Amino acid sequence: MNYDIQKIRSWFPVLEQKIYNRPLIYLDSAASSQKPLQVLMKEDELYKSFYGNIHRAAHFMADKTTLEFEAVRTQVQKFINAKSRDEIIFTKGTTDSINLVAHSFGERYLNEDDEIIVSEMEHHSNIVPWQLIAGRKRAKIVKLPFTETGEIEFDVFQKLISPKTKLVAIAHVSNVLGTINKIEEIIKIAHKNNVPVLIDGAQAIQHIPINVQKLDVDFYAFSAHKMYGPNGVGILYGKEKWLNEMPPYQGGGEMISEVTFEKTTFNDIPYKFEAGTPNITSVISFGAAINVIEEIGLNKIAAWEQKIMHYTTIKLKEIPNLKIYGEASEKSGVISFNIDKIHPYDIGALLDKMGIAVRTGTHCASPVMQHFNIHGTVRVSFGMYTSIEDINSFIEALKKVVNMLKT
């Protein structure tokens, strides 16, 4: 395959670090990915040459910043093939995007005894916002369970949908199990029942090409920091028809059309949902991250990561008493595992001392832990820069750790 891993890695100077005098092996990209030079340079350029606040002042600096900021909105629109740039709302991250929908959609459409279907494999950020609004509206959360391999069964889903269902919220890719949920089918079934669907795309957008029009999804949420962009920026894609009808989430500057002490009228979408000065610098450097992904091609990145994932899975399975959580037929990005009689935290702590960054714990997905009756897992996750050599070093170190810890 024509994938220049060395060139890609050269864009990420942080990967040349030594940690505790060992070469850094970064296997925690699902928590947050590292940032390429192109993103760092864009941020530097912005502050050094033309920074100003957007949308407001009639001067060169503000105008140029506004143009660059709005160009990223168009770039995101194209990246996910949204019908209109007005359907792209800048938020703080996936969590913020989901809270926006829970609050605003919930405020407008949710009533007592209504139901929201939420899958059992969700990150807390796709559970708790729904619990909060359900509590306020006396509505209910209905759990959509997953199977032992970590998959959703359509017939179970179909049985849970009823005239009381007002929304379905589900991850495109699970941040623990790695399952790529068959969201096309989920959306089709939901729409047959006139129920809109919110997809948490935090673990999908950096691995899988997304076409929101083809998916016919109602809301799609993701974070820039997991796709090689900066912190503090997320996207909420929402169909125009919903966003127009939903009330504002927060009040402040920019989201208004006219304000008097008696009455305020609101701006059009997307600005209705963007109160206050946004994270200007990060939005603009996020554009540079999208350029990097597009320069390589998301299909090529996906194929490379699949190769890395299959290789890692095979190598992990060679280790005695190791259990992988999540064995869906289609997986992406992450592998979670435990080794019999060894605490995941001990594995993580010892690997760290060997320069290997993995994640341990519940991964903000406690219901997944409850499903398997465990307290946590070790999770390795991959990015465009993960190499076969990274995996070989990790497996070798893991074998050493097991030898050190076995009783």
Ligand code: PMP
């Ligand atoms: N959903 C999933 C599936 C995630 O993996 C994460 C990040 N761990 C989030 C939501 C929350 O993303 P953020 O912290 O960027 O808001």
